[in-house]
Amino acid sequence: MKEIKPEDINVILATDCGSTTTKAILIEKVGDDYRLIVRGEAPTTVEAPFEDVTMGVLNAVAEVEELSGRRLLDKEHRIISPIKDNGDKKEGTDIYVSTSSAGGGLQMMVAGVVRSMTAESAERAALGAGAIVMDVIASNDKRLPHEQIERIRHLRPDMILLSGGIDGGTITHVVEIAELISGADPRPRLGSGYNLPVIYAGNKDARDTIKETLEEKVDLGIVDNIRPVLERENLLPAREKIHDLFMEHVMAQAPGYSKLMKWTDVPIMPTPGAVGLIMKTIADLEDIEVLGVDIGGATTDVFSVFQGVFNRTVSANLGMSYSVSNVFAEATLPMVMRWVPFDMDERDLRNRVKNKMIRPTTIPQSMQELIFEQAIAKEALRLAFIQHKNFATVLKGVQQQRTIADAFDQKAGGETLVNMMTLNMLIGSGGVLSHAPRRQQAALMLIDAFQPEGITRLAVDSIFMMPQLGVLSQVHAKAAKEVFDKDCLIHLGTCIAPVGDTKPGKPIMKYKFELPGGKTEQGELKYGEMLKIDLGFDSETDLPLKAKAVLEPDRGFDVGAGKGSHLETTVSGGVSGLIIDGRGRPFSPPENNKDRVESLIKWMTDLDVYNEDALRG
């Protein structure tokens, strides 16, 4: 790989090889700023009859070439890098980077001694590295040892991460797990000519015994303990080892990747790992708390950075096409239908859902179908978020020092890090959010599913560029940040949601917004009401306009400064402007059917989410 100085980089080509589509983007330095120039896409070519990922990459790059007018491929169909000066025209790119989730992504099994402690730390390390965690084996996972062995034999993961014990602690339990792995003699998912990679990241005193137990049967790698002491996690060495092994074993086995690996200037990253990286980078640079979601056809990924801690969860069977039937089964019909302002025949609905599952590429043609699909999306997002909240917790098993003052405020260990009141930005991605015909629909899906509290900026990643920007941030953080701000996100606006509960129609907050141009919007928000105030973009910078907000919640309501406390702040606009949500928190639509339908129609009309005629049908 060539030496690259960030200041010498003017042209960047990045691809993301997804399981169905390969997406390429071209970034160039325009004046002092890096901007997205064009994007192209082509079907991924990992599977038969092509079985060479580079064909899809070249097709996507060819589309970028065509759209941008910049030559990027030479006569032998290779990416031109470094840049060549061809008379009056420059050709090629300074760097080429890529991410990949094709061929099923990275599939791992993790193991630890205690399910809620070392096994959970191992799970966090694997998820953070971008893996799909197929199973978590632990000494106390309530399965009998022979059942655990059967499970390990059956799974065929790409690799196993084994942890257990703090440094200097007991070694028996972690060795016991290693013996089960050895007995199972697991085989890797791809290829049969090599041993399964196993990473040991447990008690350092057990290393020699672990070596004796496993070395002959697996390809054993040893890194620092993931949980050297109970109070601290050390996930980085394990994550880095996972990435190395992903390149060496998984990628090298997938068709065409050995070629692609030679083309890229930095190692190929698993797609979700790269998304996590850009989110963490943005959260760190802006000192904000971020929650992101990517809802796909089969799975939904949720990423968050709260209190500086990055967490990622994958809900393997919550998605909008392949897994849509599972969303329906898990959420149940009434929970989906509570978001739909008209009646539908249950038997027909269930058949429709199954037909979407078996023909996943179809799109809603009628407004009724669109509203129904977005109702399912709200439930998929809600369920994925519950899983995330339960996983993104402070470390469990840690002894907490308490003073007498804490005696009346005792909490069990392991409470969630997710705090919707301190959340600054909620980012949505995936077809149902990014391609919603009206942006207000994406905003309402995010608000109904996640129920942000206080003041929260909303955005969608329109073309899912975050993976490419994540891998780019490793070599050029400035370029990644600039493109993220200006081209990656579509700013929807800001949701302002006072937290509290009272009777419908009762005033809950006075508001005043000083908008650009000297205009002022002020009034009183009533419980159960939703309002929309236009606040768009600066025509010169393309960035969202800002407004000064003065908010005075009623004494039972909190908008960020505490119950009944006055708050002055600055809020950002966007395509949907400011959305003031007076439905209280926690919120769910009225149970009475007539009230529910009327309320839904009113909210959807007031926010201009759907055409009113279509709603009243």
Added chain:
Amino acid sequence: MAHSYTPGLKVTERMKITKKRILPLKGDVVVKVGDKVEPDTVVARTDLPGTVEPLNVANILGVPPEDVEDCMVKKEGDPIEKGETIALNKSFFGLFKTEAKSKISGSIESISSVTGQVLLRGEPIPVEVKAYLQGEVVEIFETEGCAISTQGSFVQGIFGVGGETHGSVKIVVPDNTTVLEEKHIDDSCKDCVVVGGSMATAGSINKAISVGAAGIVAGGISDKDLREFLGYDIGVAITGNEDLGVTLVVTEGFGEIAMAQKTFDLLNEKEGIMACINGATQIRAGVIRPEVVIPLSGELHETGTEEVQLTEGLKVGSPIRVIRQPYFGKIGTVSGLPPALQQLDSESKARVLEVEFEPGEKAVIPRANVELIEG
């Protein structure tokens, strides 16, 4: 994107069909190229390593883990019988003894002086791979399996449950629009692949199981009936391992949908001939669809029967099936392919096509919501 429509399901009168038959682990291939095979012919076999049963001998004998090795009466690799003593601890001058007995027959896999755990390996589990098709062995993959080819009719379904089976084709409904009900099935359906019309009801499926039918092929199935039949709701379409006593292949989708006339006619003409069917479905990357293969007599290497028939894509005059509401299940002909994106009733913009269902009955539909009817 190369295609904005869904490639259609294949329904072909005659083509060369080849299936790879591969062992889960390396083993012995027991056929050779040129062998004629029947669906039940075993083509390859192997032994899977036996199940592993851990036994904490240290705990049973009440000794420290490091002493377990000395207490073992069987060593690593030794064969063992169920109930046989594998370790023994004598105490108080040999007056008291504690024994650890094997829970399974097999061998000793390992003895740990760290955990005191002994792993017992069960007897190997024999596994056989059958031919599935009636045809000829065309290729051998050393120690892994073989490829079987046949000339025959081929019908690809959209969704199925149950694994590989075979039986003679039996048409029990008068036409492709009739719902397959319990009353259509009797003892004469035993070992047959029963062909219904627009939908198989839960009653008909249960009756088919009770008379011992091999499989059912029908246009649709209602989600409610499928849940009743399976006893659970399918969340993701990955099927094929169900052991329900019958294999089901659905050709069109969920709900009452007439089986495509061409499919019904093809099956009707093959009444009494053996069909090999598989309900396995996987709708993910690497899609697997259920299938009906009807091996026919004739030379395997006839010309003009290429397995991969390249389709020309959507064009004016192409026969299509609509695969989403509001026209779900309707069959028509493409009458126009406007290139520009058009706004749908949902306000989304998408590439569309114009379709004519009956003379004079036209509609505009997103290209993503149609399926080419392929030959």
